[in-house]
Amino acid sequence: MLSAYDPSGYFDEMSPQTGSFRKSYETFAQRFQQITRDDFDDRRRAVDTAFLRQGITFNVYGDSAGTEKIFPFDLMPRIISAKEWEYLERGLIQRITALNLFLHDIYHEQRILKDGVVPSYFVLSAKHFRREFVNFRVPKDIYIHICGSDLIRGGDGQWMVLEDNGRCPSGVSYVLENRRAMKRTFPAMFESVGVRPVDQYPQELLKMLQHIAPGGVADPTVVLLTPGAYNSAYFEHTYLAREMGIEIVEGRDLVVRNARVYMRTTKGLQPVHVIYRRVDDDFIDPTVFRRDSMLGVPGLVHAYRSGNVSLANSIGTGIADDKVMYYFVPKMIKYYLDQDPIIPNVPTYLASEDADRKYMLENLDKLVVKAANESGGYGMLMGPMSSVAEREAFRGAIEKDPRNYIGQPMINLSTHPTHVGGGRFEPRHIDFRPYILYGEKTVIIPGGLTRVALTKGSLVVNSSQGGGSKDTWVLYGDE
């Protein structure tokens, strides 16, 4: 089924041209050719049914009718060789190390600001900079414990970081579920191709969470704090809690007394030491942040400041997700580690710089413009696909608030063969989100979430906008 595959011009992960395969795909392709079309269809249907039945779903906001949707899954795996992975791993560790040093710095000495490497203005004006936490020492000095940086590859195959997610990156449950589905579907393939496992993620996550427990607690109680059953990632929250064997709690299950956090159980109040929170800063404590938040726990921040409970991720990491800060990450790497970035950024223009803004406004039809603090594909202008009205709207927004906009050239994401029905495969654009755990040591599970834009030619891979996902195979070897 793959011999006639036509990569049609972009950098294709599997085939430089029709009929030839990159080394890392050779064994897979050989095996895959032996599967008949009928057999493939059978297996595909079996996987779809399994996902539907188990309710591996996400919720779509603003859709009252069918709020639970299935994340479409493509059976053709994305394959990364050992050598390539080793490169990515080095690059990601370098990046998260620098980001954590940066966060520690701006919440303490602010050396990088004083030395003029990052202009103070950008940090102090950032929406997610938490003044309240200046000079607060977070447990083990770790700010971002769980990071999901989005990576892409451009036309020449060069890996680039598209953005960092240092707050509550989601999607890891799909990585684990996709792998489970693939193992059921192609059991023999795993052995012959040599794929590294990913299912240790929940244990690694739990280990990291236990590592950051407040000092003196021998057997810490770890919980996962969810916004509740209507959150788009609720499935993932229950999934991870169950895999780790910890309680999943809502804000109303927790109570703070004497600066200690307890959960309300049928046996009374029980102490909680570490909270893996999937609730954003803004909602986490109505006495400190948004007063109307019903999701948070009154007094939680006080307990946190008193050192009686640890949070992952720490409060105030959102500034690392600010797309203007993203621009400075290569400079942070140079400043703190005296290294050149291993994985480069996508070239970026800052609308607050006069020359950059001028260039952006003149080239709106060629650039991707992003609001600094939006995610999930919202607040974004895809220049070449946009209408005049959309461009004018962004022009106005940029001129009004240049601090909060950046521009990037349109990157033609690499493509990957993707099943389009009837046993046919066509190239579709993909990106990649690995999951990084920063605890006693930095752990990156060999794999991640490969998202795929299922619509032909589309570059938007977000699940809320018609994206699907693929299993990602990191090989033991290079072929």
Add this chain to the structure above:
Amino acid sequence: MLSRVANSLYWMSRYIERADNTSRIVDVNLQLLLDHRNMSSQQFSEHWLPIIEATGDPAAFWKLKDVATAETVTDYLVFEPKNTNSLVSSISQARENARMVRDQLTVDIWEELNRLYLYLHSQKAREDWETSPFDFLHQVKSSSLTLQGLTDATIPHNEGWLFLQAGKFLERGDMTSRILDVRHGTLPERGVPATVSQVDALAWASVLHSCSAWDAYKSIHGAEVHPRLVAEFLLLSDNFPRSVKFCVERLNRSLRRISGVSEGRFCNDSEKLAGRLVAQLQFGTIDEVFQLLGLHQYIDALQIQLIDIGNALFNAYIFQPFQNLEAEILVQQEEQQQQGLQRSQAA
């Protein structure tokens, strides 16, 4: 176990049981009507109104419907979304509770409940109901039985399971007492009627059918249906799994296992109240029931006792005294201010 989780499990279980009982009541009474072809609208009302009373608030019914016919009453009991006790509402609430605690349930339980929920909201459910209400109700009953079987066979019998049991048996005991009360209009206020008309006998037989007790009753008393025997069976039977006594005993057992307190000791009021009700059913006689209070009064009191047990259980395990966000914010500010004060004094 988290209080919220215990609460959701308890209510999920209650709502499933409620839906199950509602489907039995509707089923039996529809069948009963097949025997009475030529009823006047007055007779229809007399037949259905006690059922409305038994399953909820008649005033709520009259707000929504003008007449009490088989059509309006069954629609109210089965589909009416504004009736919080209707079959469809019950299953929706059961599913909503299940959704909150999906990590506590097995995939099988969730899928079965989800399937039932989706079915009840489908066009097909309406069509099935139109063509054969009995098949429709049969589906609901068998789904409810499947859920009970899955609950017993696929999840560990731990604390969460005990809350499921407590909810189920409290609801079932309550529903049995309500069904038994449906035909109290045929009884004198106190005392046992000497003879029973054929029509009344059929009505009392339907009470047994509604509790799936017909076969069990028959094997003890033969085909003679007398309210005294029916009441005795449904209230005081030791081993019939829908009798009030059986249910309260199971409820009591679950409560004791939840706390783990030894026999003769108590750690909260729900245990005392349940224990006392067990004793009352254990040592009471059916003649006392009819002579002292009369069946209707007795059942009224019984239902209040069950409500009290439910409330005591809620207070002991689930009640969250800090529900009010504003008040809780105030508490935090007071505490933090106090600590700030102590710190500055220490300095």
